[in-house]
Amino acid sequence: MSFSVTRDPGKDRVIAVFAGHLSDEDGKASAAQFSNAIGNDEVEAVFDIVDMDSYEPEARQAWQKTLWPVRKRIRQIILVGGGPLVRIGGMLLATALSAKLIKVKSRAELP
Secondary structure, three states: OEEEEEEEOOOOEEEEEEEEEEOHHHHHHHHHHHHHHHOOOOEEEEEEEEEEEEEOHHHHHHHHHHHHHHHHHEEEEEEEOOOHHHHHHHHHHHHHOOOEEEEEOOHHHOO
């Protein structure tokens, strides 16, 4: 699995890009990086899952646990692409965090 977490300098947006399978270990690492990128700001969370194949349940749980303390700083979650099973994980995360969810097919469609 590869992942990257970046802060969009032009917007209050943190972007995580995933490819392949997200392991428990990578889930914990990527969630920690994402939480650190949020800092004390209010942001949009963008999850680019176009190239993500699958994830371990523990990886999604790590994201949920790590983002829970900063959930009020997440204005909305935007899911970009992804297959049905991976999108379900994003929808579960948004529900657990009580975050508004937007789904788009590509980054070109980001609001």
